[in-house]
Amino acid sequence: MDHSLDNYVTADFLLSDEFVGHQLEPTPETAQLWEAWLAGNPPNLAEWNRAVYLLESIRQGLSEYAENIIPDEAIEALLVRIRETNHRQHAPEHRIGHSRWVAAAVFLLLSGLFAYWWLGRQGSQTYYATRVGEVHGEYTERANRSNAVETIVLPDSSIVTLAPGSRISFKPSFDAAAREVYLSGEADFKVTHDVRKPFLVYANEVVTRVLGTQFTVRAFDAEAKVLVNVSSGQVSVSKDNGMVEKGKSRSTSGLLLLPNQQAVFSRQAEEFSKSIVPEPQVIGTARQMPSFEYDAVPVNEVIRDLEEAYGIAILYNKEQLKNCELSASLKTETFEEKLRVICTTINADYQKLDGQVVIHGGECR
Amino acid sequence: MFQDGDEEAYTKLYRLYIKDMYRYGSSLVAASDAFVMDCIHDVFTEMWIKRERLSVPVHVKYYLLKALKTRIIHLLERKERPFTPLSEIDAEIFDPDDFEILEELDMAVSRQDKLNVLIAKLPQRQQEAIKLRFIENLNYSQIAEILQMNTQSAKNLVFRAIEKLRGWIILPVLHFFNIFLG
Numbered sequence: 001m002d003h004s005l006d007n008y009v010t011a012d013f014l015l016s017d018e019f020v021g022h023q024l025e026p027t028p029e030t031a032q033l034w035e036a037w038l039a040g041n042p043p044n045l046a047e048w049n050r051a052v053y054l055l056e057s058i059r060q061g062l063s064e065y066a067e068n069i070i071p072d073e074a075i076e077a078l079l080v081r082i083r084e085t086n087h088r089q090h091a092p093e094h095r096i097g098h099s100r101w102v103a104a105a106v107f108l109l110l111s112g113l114f115a116y117w118w119l120g121r122q123g124s125q126t127y128y129a130t131r132v133g134e135v136h137g138e139y140t141e142r143a144n145r146s147n148a149v150e151t152i153v154l155p156d157s158s159i160v161t162l163a164p165g166s167r168i169s170f171k172p173s174f175d176a177a178a179r180e181v182y183l184s185g186e187a188d189f190k191v192t193h194d195v196r197k198p199f200l201v202y203a204n205e206v207v208t209r210v211l212g213t214q215f216t217v218r219a220f221d222a223e224a225k226v227l228v229n230v231s232s233g234q235v236s237v238s239k240d241n242g243m244v245e246k247g248k249s250r251s252t253s254g255l256l257l258l259p260n261q262q263a264v265f266s267r268q269a270e271e272f273s274k275s276i277v278p279e280p281q282v283i284g285t286a287r288q289m290p291s292f293e294y295d296a297v298p299v300n301e302v303i304r305d306l307e308e309a310y311g312i313a314i315l316y317n318k319e320q321l322k323n324c325e326l327s328a329s330l331k332t333e334t335f336e337e338k339l340r341v342i343c344t345t346i347n348a349d350y351q352k353l354d355g356q357v358v359i360h361g362g363e364c365r
Numbered sequence: 366m367f368q369d370g371d372e373e374a375y376t377k378l379y380r381l382y383i384k385d386m387y388r389y390g391s392s393l394v395a396a397s398d399a400f401v402m403d404c405i406h407d408v409f410t411e412m413w414i415k416r417e418r419l420s421v422p423v424h425v426k427y428y429l430l431k432a433l434k435t436r437i438i439h440l441l442e443r444k445e446r447p448f449t450p451l452s453e454i455d456a457e458i459f460d461p462d463d464f465e466i467l468e469e470l471d472m473a474v475s476r477q478d479k480l481n482v483l484i485a486k487l488p489q490r491q492q493e494a495i496k497l498r499f500i501e502n503l504n505y506s507q508i509a510e511i512l513q514m515n516t517q518s519a520k521n522l523v524f525r526a527i528e529k530l531r532g533w534i535i536l537p538v539l540h541f542f543n544i545f546l547g
Contacts, residue, residue, distance in 0.1 A: 011527050015520050017504040024502045054527070057534045058499050061480030066500050070387035078402055079379060083372075085410045353476075 006042050013051035023055055026236040026256060028198040028209070035234050046304075049313035052256070053356055126221045127204050128184035132169045135182075143167035144185075154181070158199065161188040165220070186218040206265045207240045215257075229262040229277050237263045239270060259283045259311045260335075261355040274355045276312060280335040283311045292330040292338070299324035299346055303359075306342075310335055316359035321346060324364035368416050375416075379409060382429050385501060390433050392496060394441070404436045427507045430497075434511060483533050491526040498523055 013019045022030040042048065059066070125133075132139065144150040144162045152160045155173050162168060166185020174180070174197065183203040191199045191210055201208045203219035206226045213233020219226040228237050235257045255263050255272045260280040263272050282289065290305035299321050307314050312335075324346045330338045339357065343350050348362030367375035383405070390401040408429065412419065422428035484492065490512065497508045509519035 010531065011524060014527050015505070015524060020498060021502060021504070024499070054531055054534060055499065057480055058484070058495060058527075058530060060477060061484040061530075062496060062500050063477065064481055065388065065392055065496055068388050068391055070384055074387075074402070075380070075383050078383070078406060079376065082379070082406055082409045082413075085406070086413045089410075089414060 005037060006044060008044055008051075009047050010050045010054060013048060014055060019051065020055065023052065023256060026209075028195075031198075031209070031234065031236060032195045038234060045311075046307055046313065049258075049307075049356070050315075052258075053313060053315070053354065056354055126184065128167070128169075128182060128221065131182050131202050135169070135171070137171065139169050139171050141167060141169045154179070156192055156194065156197075156199075158192045159190040161190075163187060163218075183217055183219060185220050186216065188214070188216045190214045202240060204265075205240050205267060205270070206237055208235055208237045210235045224267050226265040226267065227262060228257065228265075230257045230259050231281065232259050232283055234258060237265070237272065239265070239272075258355075261312075276352050276355055276357070280310045280312060282309045292333075294326045294328050294330070296325045296327050298322070299326050299342060299362075299364075302326050302342060306335070306338060313356040314359065315356060316348075316362070321348075321359075321362050321364070324362065367413075368419055368421070370416065375409075375413065378425065382426055385426060386429055386433050389430050389496070389501065390437060392493070393434060393437055400440075401437070404433055404440060407436050408432045424503075424507065426501070427503055427510075430501065430503070431507075431511050480534070483530055487526050487529065491522055494519060494522045495526050 008016075018030065018033070022034055038045070038048070132141070142150075142152050142162065144164055144166050147164050149164070150162045152162055152168065154160060154170060156179055158179070160168060160181075163186035166183070166187055168184075168187060169182040170180065177197070179191075179194070179197050179199040181199070181201050183201055189199075189201065189210075191213055199210050201217050203217050204221070204223075204226045206217075206219065206228065208215065208217055208228050210233060213235060214231040215233075215235050216229045216231075217227070218229075228235065237255050237257060255274060257263055257274070260277050260283065261274060262277045263274055265272050290309055292305065294302055300318060303314050303316065306312070326342060326345055328341055328345070330341060333341065339350055342348075343359065343362070346362040346364055348359050350357055350359045352358075367378060386405050386408075387401065390404060391398070394400060412432075484495075487495075494508055494512065497503045497511065498505070503511070505519050505523075506516045508523075509516045512519060512522070514522075
């Protein structure tokens, strides 16, 4: 990818159609380009993170606009009106009353069919059973009925660790277009890299799409939430709109996840929310693992170490903390404990917000 | 292809884009839902009449939003402006100063409310541009076409909005907590 990206600051990313397009509607092609760039350890990763954060905030601020949704009845009524106008064009000899009756009849019939289909769908059939039932041809199913996790190697040599009480289905040899897997329950995926064939996991109305990375999906039939949690690489999740066209499941409002971030999908509200995983791990791509041993080191540098090692953006007031120093050994502490030590030292608080950390307050003389 | 008279394809287009068109159309004129619905009706029926002559637009959503805006403006002009397009009110509003924003932010309780306040304070044209870029996902050259300016000006417009928001969102939230939490 274009190396001038390395000089981008926050605003430049937001002025790039490629960046914004990818954040709003990621496709396998854009995911490939950005994943490659991110994997190359760009010097301005923090700026990229900030741009992601700023974009999300702007979208949040535009929610009043975005959520101004036309009522369903109005959609149908307007469609009937439009058709009437069109039919008058078509066949001027028709009486208007006639086409209105036809439209009403067709509408009634369609709503009846829709209600029938919807009620049928809501019945005993689980998402998993429905999806697997739609698979054409032969497929392999593996169920873990033991009390321990089970390791399964997929046809592309990706590795799945299946939790007890979970099952997974896939074609013995994946399709040409995509590697598709259906999951009920919980599994950890270590996906082999193949940019030509995206890897898709379908689990309780959520589609998780990756090119090669490590992540966990938890989607038990009886649970109201679906959880996707990323250990490395970049993953996009979206709601399954029920399109069966292979490898082309339409991602309407996708969410992009970076390492140590997770998405929770509420099946009832049909909404995603993004947060930091409960126990962030150091990510493999960090350029050079910091020692986490500090002797009178400026806090700004300590925070930068944390950002790079865990790939989590930390927002704070640089100016205000410029005189703060830290002397501590944080080698064995978890991410959360490290943050706590820093904040206690500088007398600040922190808060986790939308998959990022915000440090408030703090002062040093 | 609805160009061949396929009603099903035509209806599919309608269902696919009606929500975006309604949302965008409503943001262009103050008041009157019925007026926006009339305009959407006109865009679709005109498309049906012209279907045989229509080439397939590369980006359908852009085509529809642009057609809708053109229709709205056309009707507003003909009706001798019973409603003022919001973009024209714009010029009269000066940049609100930071103090004014601070006061309103103070009243907003949630982060969501704060963000809404910040965006509502931007000039209308900037708001229209960021809606088209960050919600409708149109690219900068399409936004430029809709706003009748060149691509660089469209980017400048969004840049000014970003700069304003960035000051308040990134340093921002901190700033406030510091005031309250000490």
